[in-house]
Amino acid sequence: MKIVFLTQGDRNHPSSRFRVFQYLDLFNRDGIDIFAVRYPKKFFQKLKICIRNFNADILFIQKKIPSMFDIILFKSFFKTIVFDFDDAIWTKTNLNLGEKIKQKKIAKIKRLADNIDLVLCGNSYLYSFLKKYTKTKIKILPTPYEPPTLNRDKKEFTLSKINILWIGTKYNLNYLKIWENSLAKLQCKFNFNIIICSNLDNINNDYFKFKFLYHKWSIITEEKLLKECHIGLMPLPNNEYTKGKCGFKLIQYMANGLIGIASNVGFNNELISDGYDGFLCKDNDDLKSIITNIFSGRIDLTNISLNAIKKIKKIFSL
Known part of the structure; x- marks a missing residue:
C-alpha cells in the first residue's frame, strides 16, 4: 500500500505535526509506503507529485482546500482521496471574513467533499457542519497524542x-x-x-x-x-x-x-x-x-x- 500526504505545513506546524507526521513512522513500520510533502502552490509541482506517485492507494489532503482543477487532476492519478481538517476552515480567527467570502469558502468545501471518498474531521461540531452540505462519508478523528x-x-x-x-x-x-x-x-x-x-x-x-x-x-x-x-x-x-x-x-x-x-x-x-x-x-x-x-x-x-x-x-x- 502507498499513501501520499499533502500537508498544510511542515513537521513543526502544530496541525500537520500531529495529524500527519506523527503517524509516518508507524506506517513505515507496518510496511506502508509513504510520501509526504507540503501542499505545493504551482501546477507543475502538483503534476510532478502525481506522476511520481501514480496509482497510489490513498491521497490524504490535510486542511488545504484544493481548487476544482486540482481535484480533477488528483482524481486522475489516485485511487482514493481523503480530506482532513481540524478547524472551522470556512471562517477566520477574528471572524472578519465577510458573509460573501464565507459562503464561497463553504461552497468550495462542499464541492471538495462531493468529489472525494472520505472526510475526516477533528470534532463533532465540524462533523455537524459538513453533514449539512454533503452525503460523502464523514468520520470524526480526534487528534491523538502521546506524551514524551x-x-x-x-x-x-x-x-x-x-x-x-x-x-x-x-x-x-x-x-x-x-x-x-x-x-x-x-x-x-x-x-x-x-x-x-x-x-x-x-x-x-x-x-x-x-x-x-x-x-x-x-x-x-x-x-x-x-x-x-x-x-x-x-x-x-x-x-x-x-x-x-x-x-x-x-x-x-x-x-x-x-x-x-x-x-x-x-x-x-x-x-x-x-x-x-x-x-x-x-x-x-x-x-x-x-x-x-x-x-x-x-x-x-x-x-x-x-x-x-x-x-x-x-x-x-x-
Missing part, C-alpha cells in the same frame, strides 16, 4: 512553586487577554509564574497586564515546559471559529499531568469533566474561584492530574 517519555512520571505539586503555562501560536496569543485582568489580580495574592510559549521571537513585557516569562517555541522547549509546569490555560471566546477548535492544547496539558483550566467552549466541554480531571470556566469569576481554591489547598491536584492522564491515555493515545 520524560513526562510520564507522576506530576508533583507544591503550592509554593506553581508554574502556569500557555502554549500556542502567535495567532491565538490574544485569547489570553480574556483572562489577563483576573490573572494580574491573582498574581498579587498568590505566588505563581505564568509562562508563555509561542512562535514569536519575543513578546514585550507590557503586552499583558500580568507578569510572565516567555519562551520561543521549539519541540524541545515544549516538552521541557510540559514537564516543569503544573497548570495549563486555554481561554477561548465563544464563537463560530473557536467551536471548531479540537482542544489539542488541552489534550497536551492533560496527557502530561497538568491541571487544565479552559473556557467552556466547544470541544473543551467534551474533554474536561469539570472538577474531576480539569476545570471549565464560563467567565473570569470562575477562573478566580478555581485559582483561589487551588492555592487554599481545597483541591486534590494530584488526583485531578492522574484522572486527566488516564482519560487522555484511554481516548487519545496512539
